[in-house]
Amino acid sequence: MPAPCGRLIGLAQLSLLSAAPPQLVEHAAASGFDFIGVRVRPVTPTETPYDVQPGSAMLAETLARMSDTGVVVKDIEFLLLDGTDQREAWLQMFEAGQALGADSLTVACGDPDLTRAQDTLAQMAEDGRAYGITPALEAISYQTVDSIPLADRLAQHAGCDILVDTLHVGRFGGTADQLQAAAGRAPLVQFCDAPASRPADRDGLVLESRSERLAPGEGGLDLLGVLTALERGLEGTPRAGTLLPVSVEVPNNAQTARLGAQAWVDHLMRTTTALLETIEESRA
Numbered sequence: 001m002p003a004p005c006g007r008l009i010g011l012a013q014l015s016l017l018s019a020a021p022p023q024l025v026e027h028a029a030a031s032g033f034d035f036i037g038v039r040v041r042p043v044t045p046t047e048t049p050y051d052v053q054p055g056s057a058m059l060a061e062t063l064a065r066m067s068d069t070g071v072v073v074k075d076i077e078f079l080l081l082d083g084t085d086q087r088e089a090w091l092q093m094f095e096a097g098q099a100l101g102a103d104s105l106t107v108a109c110g111d112p113d114l115t116r117a118q119d120t121l122a123q124m125a126e127d128g129r130a131y132g133i134t135p136a137l138e139a140i141s142y143q144t145v146d147s148i149p150l151a152d153r154l155a156q157h158a159g160c161d162i163l164v165d166t167l168h169v170g171r172f173g174g175t176a177d178q179l180q181a182a183a184g185r186a187p188l189v190q191f192c193d194a195p196a197s198r199p200a201d202r203d204g205l206v207l208e209s210r211s212e213r214l215a216p217g218e219g220g221l222d223l224l225g226v227l228t229a230l231e232r233g234l235e236g237t238p239r240a241g242t243l244l245p246v247s248v249e250v251p252n253n254a255q256t257a258r259l260g261a262q263a264w265v266d267h268l269m270r271t272t273t274a275l276l277e278t279i280e281e282s283r284a
Contacts, residue, residue: 003244009272010035012190012249014210016261020050022064027262029069031269037075037106037247038062040096041089052096058101066101068158069260071158074188074245075095075136077106080143080255081117082136090124104187106163114154117144119207121158128160136187138163141171142205148174164230165190167213170221171198171205176229183233187244189226191272196220211253215271224279248272 003152010030013019013036019027021038028036042049052059066072076097079090093105105128111117124135132135137160148169151162162185171178171194193214200203216223227237234240256264 002008007243007276008034008074008245009269009276010021010037010247010249011244011265011268012037012078012283013039014249014251015268016147016256016265017047017251018256019261020048021058022065022137023261024147025062025065025069027265028063029071030262033060033248033265034060034070035051035072035074035245035247035271037249038073038096038102039078040093040100041079041263043065043078043080052100053092054099055096057111059096062100063206065162073100075100075104075106075247076100076102076133079105079107080106081109081111081120083111083116085112086120087123087127090135094128094133097133098131103133104163105133106138107135107231108138108140109154110142110143114144114150115182118154118157121154121160125158127159134161136161137232138165139168139172139174140165140209141168142202142209146172148178148182152178152185155185157181161185161187163188163190164226165192166221166226167192167194167209167249169226170194170196176225176232179229180233183230184237184239186230186244187228187281189274190214190247190248190249191223191227192248193217193223209251211251213252214252215250215252215255215268216248217271217275222275223275244278246272 011033109117135152155162
């Protein structure tokens, strides 16, 4: 069920990377989340791979728990475009995503050749149509595509979406005008907080992004400014008045270890809904 304000709230896989998709569904349902994101392809060699390909036991278990709880899968992840031929990888991801009912696949770009990257995205977008899934290019502060305007330009040419993450917007200095201009291509917004000060180097940015984010409202980022700018950007479009879904992506190894998995997820839902309520109060 949507939050009292009517906005769908989801739990991103990275918030609890150690939980396999069936367990992530259970944690999300227990805390009141509407949807989850699923990492159908590991990003680092240390990650546990989750086999949710068609015909797998884990896919069947995940679908059964989705049916029992009403939690759905909205997005799948994650592919870093690196300039090599990755078509087989994304086709497998599309297959898993279609089986889960997802409509978005998160990609980022580390390819220094932006013309090649744009062509790759276009091929992905074309392939994804057969599966009902659209690639969403995430601008990441330590990758080649590291701004909203650049991600939006590539997405427009390729016919795909963009993914806005409040951490990276804060770290690369995204503006309200940039967000408003790109809003029509954003299917959702990823929510997390962090200290106002930016890490000193790339290693610090990577560490923060993967394991040291803060729950919404517990840092110094302007989360509500990002959300407000995106929704203002939808005015005058067919999506005017839309409440963008919020996907809560808050990996924090220390907090997860201290609280335990379910208590951490509960905390993320409480802080997120409390923050979102302030937007509704300001609009009243």
